Amino acid sequence: MLIRLRLISxxxxxxxxxxxxxxxxxxxxxxxxxxxxxxxxxxxxxSIDAPRGDILSSDGSWLAxxxxxxxxxxxLPDIKEPSKKISxxxxxxxxxxxxxxxxxxxxxxxxxxxxxxxxxxxxxxxSKVTPEVKKHIEKLEISGIxxxxxxxxxxxxxxxxxxxxxxxxxxxxxGDIGYFGLEGYYDVVLSGKPGFKARERDASGxxxxxxxxxxxxxxKGVDLQTNIxxxxxxTLDKKxxxxxxxxxASAGVAxxxxxxxxxxxxxxxxxxxxxxxxxEFGDELFNNPVISNSFEPGSVFKVIVMxxxxxAGVVKPDTICNICGGAVKVDxxxxxxxxxxxxxxxxxxxxxxxxxxxxxxxxxxxxxADILFxxxxxxxxxxxxxxxxxxxxxxxxxxxGKWSSVDLATAGFGQGVAVTPIQLLTAVSVIAxxxxxxxxxxxxxxxxxxxxxDIKPVIGKRVISQRSAEQITTxxxxxxxxxxxxxxxxxxxxxxxxxxxxxxxxxxxxxxxKTIASFVGFAPYDNPKFLMLVTLRQPTTxxxxxxTAAPLWxxxxxxxxxxxxxxxxx
Amino acid sequence: MRRxxxxxxxxxxxxxxxxxxxxxxxxFCAAAQVFFTIGTSALGAQISSFEEEVxxxxxxxxxxxxxxxxxxxxxxxxxxxxxxxxxxxTTTYYIEKGESYAMSAP
Numbered sequence: 001m002l003i004r005l006r007l008i009s010x011x012x013x014x015x016x017x018x019x020x021x022x023x024x025x026x027x028x029x030x031x032x033x034x035x036x037x038x039x040x041x042x043x044x045x046x047s048i049d050a051p052r053g054d055i056l057s058s059d060g061s062w063l064a065x066x067x068x069x070x071x072x073x074x075x076l077p078d079i080k081e082p083s084k085k086i087s088x089x090x091x092x093x094x095x096x097x098x099x100x101x102x103x104x105x106x107x108x109x110x111x112x113x114x115x116x117x118x119x120x121x122x123x124x125x126x127s128k129v130t131p132e133v134k135k136h137i138e139k140l141e142i143s144g145i146x147x148x149x150x151x152x153x154x155x156x157x158x159x160x161x162x163x164x165x166x167x168x169x170x171x172x173x174x175g176d177i178g179y180f181g182l183e184g185y186y187d188v189v190l191s192g193k194p195g196f197k198a199r200e201r202d203a204s205g206x207x208x209x210x211x212x213x214x215x216x217x218x219x220k221g222v223d224l225q226t227n228i229x230x231x232x233x234x235t236l237d238k239k240x241x242x243x244x245x246x247x248x249a250s251a252g253v254a255x256x257x258x259x260x261x262x263x264x265x266x267x268x269x270x271x272x273x274x275x276x277x278x279x280e281f282g283d284e285l286f287n288n289p290v291i292s293n294s295f296e297p298g299s300v301f302k303v304i305v306m307x308x309x310x311x312a313g314v315v316k317p318d319t320i321c322n323i324c325g326g327a328v329k330v331d332x333x334x335x336x337x338x339x340x341x342x343x344x345x346x347x348x349x350x351x352x353x354x355x356x357x358x359x360x361x362x363x364x365x366x367x368x369a370d371i372l373f374x375x376x377x378x379x380x381x382x383x384x385x386x387x388x389x390x391x392x393x394x395x396x397x398x399x400x401g402k403w404s405s406v407d408l409a410t411a412g413f414g415q416g417v418a419v420t421p422i423q424l425l426t427a428v429s430v431i432a433x434x435x436x437x438x439x440x441x442x443x444x445x446x447x448x449x450x451x452x453x454d455i456k457p458v459i460g461k462r463v464i465s466q467r468s469a470e471q472i473t474t475x476x477x478x479x480x481x482x483x484x485x486x487x488x489x490x491x492x493x494x495x496x497x498x499x500x501x502x503x504x505x506x507x508x509x510x511x512x513x514k515t516i517a518s519f520v521g522f523a524p525y526d527n528p529k530f531l532m533l534v535t536l537r538q539p540t541t542x543x544x545x546x547x548t549a550a551p552l553w554x555x556x557x558x559x560x561x562x563x564x565x566x567x568x569x570x
Numbered sequence: 571m572r573r574x575x576x577x578x579x580x581x582x583x584x585x586x587x588x589x590x591x592x593x594x595x596x597x598f599c600a601a602a603q604v605f606f607t608i609g610t611s612a613l614g615a616q617i618s619s620f621e622e623e624v625x626x627x628x629x630x631x632x633x634x635x636x637x638x639x640x641x642x643x644x645x646x647x648x649x650x651x652x653x654x655x656x657x658x659x660t661t662t663y664y665i666e667k668g669e670s671y672a673m674s675a676p
Contacts, residue, residue, distance in 0.1 A: 061642045068632050131633065156643035207614045210607075230644050451615075492664075558662075568664055 013320030042211070044201050050192025051151060053221030055165065055182055057230045058265075058444065062117065064165055064275075069128045069152035072145065074114070076121050079144030083115035086142055093136050094126050129151050149254070151176070152276075153183075159274045160237050161228065162286035164267045165444070166390060167275035180286050182224060182442060183275075184390030189446060192221040223447040227263035232256050232530075235559050236268035236339055240534075243552035244270050248540030249517075253421050254556065259429040259522060259531040261457035262438035264387070279326050287391055294395035294418040295535070299338075299355045299545075300518050301414030304427050306352060307472040308375035311435075313462035314366040317349045317471050321359045325352070328358045328408040335361055338501070351474040353483050355499065357413040364412030369403035372411065378463045379427040380437065386458070387422055387440040395419060414501050414502060415510075424520065425533045429475070432496075432522040432531045435469040436462050473525050480521060485550035492568025493561060497521025497553070499545040502537070514538050517545035519553040529564040533558065 018479040026034065055064035072090075079086065091107040092098040114123050127150060129137075134147055153168040153176075166181025172257035178187035195218030200211025207213070236254045244252045256266040269289050272280035287293070309315045325344035327336040337357050343350055351359025366374060376382060382397030399405060410416040419427075422440055430437050437460035446453045463473075480489055485499050500518040503510035506568035517539050532553060539548040560566070640646065 061644075062639045065635075067639070068629075069638050131636075154639065156639050157645050160645065202611075202614075206611070206618050209610045209614050209617070234644050234648070511625050562662055 037459040042200050042202070042208070043198060045196070045198035045207075048195035048197055048216075048218040048219040049149075049151065049480065050194045051220050052153065052192060053190040053223045053299050055190075056225045056447075057228045057233070058226065059230065060225065061230060063161065063226065063228060063230075064153060064155050066526070067152050067154045068131055069150045069274075070131065070134045071127045071148040071150050072125045072134070073130050073148060074123050074125055075144050075146055076115070076117075076123065077144075078103045079115065079142075081142060083112055086115060086145070088440045089140050089142065090125065090137065090145075093133050094129070115165050137359075140178055140385065155275050157234070159272045159277075161233050161267060161454060162272045162275050163269045163286070163290070163388065164228070165275050167278040167286075169278065178390075180390050181288060182226070182389065185388050186224055186443065190224065193219040195219070213221070220449060222406060224443045225445045225447055225452075226257070226442050227265060227444045228267075228442065229265045231331045231418070231563055232266035232560070233268065235270075235556060235563075236266045237270075238389055239552065239559075240268045240270050243534075243548075243555070246534065246541070247517075247536055247548040247552070249538055249548070251289065251537040252535060254532065254534045254552075255425050256291050256532045256560075257429060257440060258532050259426055259432035259438065259528050261459070262426075262429065262440045263444065263457070264440055264442045265530065267442075280371040288389060290421045291385075291387060291389055291392040292417075292420065294420050295516050296417065296505065297414040297419050297424050298500035298516065299414055300424060300498050300500030300520050300533075301417060301419075302352060302355065302412070302500075303431060303472055303476055303498050303520075304376065304379055304381070305360060305367070305372065305412050306348065306475065307431055307464050307468060308372055308379075309348075309367045310471050311468035312367050312371055315348055315363055317475060318347045318392065320345050320347060321351055321356070321362045323362050324356060324359050326358070328409075330361065331404070331406050333406055337407060349475050349478055352498070353479050355413075355483065360412035361409045364408050369408045370400060372408065373397065373400045373403065375463070376411075376417075377384045378437070378461075379430055380423055381417065381419055381427060383423075385420075385422050385426045385440050388442050388455075389452060392422070393420055394423075414500060421533055421535055424518075428520050428522075428533070429531055430463045431469050431472050432528045433469075434466045435464040436460065476521070477525050484544070485519065486548035488546075488551040488554050490554050490558060490561070490568075492559075493566065494521070494569060495504065495521050495557070496525035497550075499550050501543060501545045513543060515543040515545075517543070517549040519549040520558070521553060521560070523557060524566055526532035529566060530560055532560075 027154070035069055035396065050471050051066045054062055054066065057063050064501065072094075087108045090111055091104055094111075095103045095107045098104055111125060114125060115411075117123060125145075137145065143393070150279060155162075155165060162448060166179055166183035166185075167175050168183055169179050171177040176191070178184045178190060196214070196216045198212075198214040200208040200213070202208055206224065219344070236256065240252050242256045251269075251271060253269045254266075254267075255264065257264055267288075267290055271285060273285040276287070310317070322345065324341050324342060324346050327334050329335075335357055341354075342358065343354055343356065346356065346359065348363060351363070367375075382394070384392050386392045397417070403411075407416055426437070426440055439458035439460060441455065441457060443455055445455060473496050477494070480486075480495045480497040485497070489495065498520055500520070502516045502518070504514040504516060505511075516535060516537055518533065518535045520533045522528040534549045534553045534556065536549050536552065542548055
């Protein structure tokens with residue numbers, strides 16, 4: 001009896017020990033893992049998407065916006081119909097042009113190869129599909145085909161201002177990130193902050209309010225309201241494209257600025273790309289040539305050098321150029337005028353009107369290399385302008401004190417000095433703005449939910465006196481009226497402008513036939529509403545700016561005269 | 571020694587039963603718990619249906635915004651205008667103040 005009792009006691013003690021060990025295993029050793037598994041059954045958690053901010057034009061309409069798109073995927077175990085049939089049903093809806101048989105058959109093959117893959121259960125078929133296409137696919141009622149919401153970036157004005165906008169691509173982790181232009185420069189501001197929600201749910205998915213709920217709200221990206229005027233932007237794009245075709249140029253840019261506050265009203269470049277399908281285009285198109293490409297400005301630079309000389313007090317508009325009777329020798333080089341015509345004893349106003357290289361050698365010698373260097377720096381040459389776009393280049397100036405007599409002479413007519421179009425435009429804006437420098441600015445304000453923040457114009461220091469600015473403006477008015485481009489001048493309109501034909505340096509020498517033709521000008525000259533630079537690369541109908549860039553400038557400006565309600569003088 | 575006569579006081583009321591009261595309280599709490607739990611679960615379902623509605627309205631809102639965005643596209647408007655036969659005037663006439671239009675036009 002006693003033995004039996006002892007055996008039973010031992011059995012119970014052993015059973016108790018086993019129970020304790022087992023409980024230790026489940027509660028302590030596997031406790032965390034099981035807790036997570038249990039939580040997975042009753043707790044749901046998901047991230048809340050934060051839409052990217054929109055980019056708006058000055059009137060509040062959209063230049064770039066976020067929209068819904070869909071990822072079409074296949075859950076292979078749920079597919080019931082033959083893969084070939086599904087491929088043939090989906091392909092016509094997923095190609096751009098179903099009539100293009102090559103593209104259609106390629107798409108059928110692509111989908112078929114995806115659907116027949118081994119060892120996978122879930123496979124993405126196509127991303128960024130529009131809601132309309134999704135609706136068409138839904139109507140087909142193909143079992144095993146599913147949809148996942150994605151955010152797409154749309155550009156309602158298509159390739160208009162593409163280089164200004166930039167585009168949204170993917171980073172290494174597969175997240176959205178802005179590249180180039182505004183999308184790149186303001187990426188942090190535009191990107192929202194995704195939120196998070198965790199909540200307990202019952203078996204039917206209904207939230208259990210007595211359970212724990214954690215929620216971090218998503219913060220939508222901030223909208224950018226730009227200074228871009230849609231009318232100006234679209235006019236620039238249309239006319240620039242027409243101009244490039246008409247003058248047989250390989251590329252071109254056109255930029256419009258309000259010289260009083262630096263607001264960029266429009267910025268066009270061609271060739272361009274469609275930012276919503278950027279992957280279809282070459283990388284070389286992504287850089288914005290207005291801020292990234294440097295060139296030797298040629299004669300448009302004369303107004304900057306002349307303004308510096310006038311302000312330094314070393315010359316006056318009626319100063320006589322006593323070396324303008326013929327070509328001038330500088331070191332081992334002979335500097336001639338562009339057409340080998342010489343005007344002895346011409347005034348410096350005539351020098352600008354005739355775009356006289358010899359007269360500019362005279363002027364730059366008067367001012368001297370060091371003072372000219374200081375003025376050029378103050379005009380913003382050799383420094384980034386600070387425009388709010390990603391990818392601004394700065395060609396830089398030759399160091400102060402290292403300028404030879406040839407460097408000084410050639411800088412007078414814009415050779416041996418490299419600038420970007422935006423640097424040139426900003427420098428000329430000093431003249432248009434009565435001598436005061438402004439920083440070019442694309443974005444006007446940041447607009448969030450229930451708040452907005454003005455980005456105030458950055459008005460810089462005075463570079464030249466108002467009197468000097470007025471003197472050089474008068475010279476530019478004369479150049480527009482009586483210079484080489486006078487044939488295309490809009491009669492009666494108060495335009496101050498200057499042409500520039502720069503030869504392109506190739507392998508250590510200047511190519512006679514390959515030029516960059518530019519025209520920069522503002523109107524009305526006494527109270528400018530706009531300042532515009534037009535540049536054409538390698539025009540083939542004529543190498544001269546007076547026959548290419550200038551007429552294109554006036555063709556665009558005529559539309560702006562009406563738009564800005566600028567009346568002719570008579 | 572005379573003994574004081576003893577007076578007997580009889581209580582007609584029954585003694586206070588704490589156990590019964592405790593039982594009632596517990597029952598009430600249990601009933602309240604059940605009632606509120608049912609109420610809360612119903613609220614959970616209601617919240618779920620509100621969330622579905624919000625999602626639907628957000629989706630509709632996005633669709634309307636998409637339509638608005640594409641309809642304000644100046645490129646599309648220009649194309650539509652061209653299709654409808656509208657053409658931009660190629661010549662602009664400027665007239666003096668007080669001058670009649672008929673006099674200015676050639």
